[in-house]
Amino acid sequence: MSPCDRSRFRQLLEAASDAVHFAAARHRSDLDQDKMLALALVKAIEIIGEAASRVSQEARAEHPVPEPAKNNS
Numbered sequence: 305m306s307p308c309d310r311s312r313f314r315q316l317l318e319a320a321s322d323a324v325h326f327a328a329a330r331h332r333s334d335l336d337q338d339k340m341l342a343l344a345l346v347k348a349i350e351i352i353g354e355a356a357s358r359v360s361q362e363a364r365a366e367h368p369v370p371e372p373a374k375n376n377s
Contacts, residue, residue, distance in 0.1 A: 316352050323345055323348035
């Protein structure tokens with residue numbers, strides 16, 4: 305994997321970790337009442353999307369995204 309891809313994966317994981325940290329012990333209603341929380345989560349998601357969009361095809365082939373589990377309910 306190229307150094308650029310490593311950096312992008314690092315950015316992606318750091319932003320995902322930040323989003324989980326920001327949302328910990330929060331409720332959906334907090335997003336309506338706390339604009340800073342909402343903006344922080346949106347920014348983290350933007351960083352994740354931007355980093356993911358720049359990962360090379362080679363790295364994508366090496367690390368495919370797993371299919372979501374099916375809900376049998």
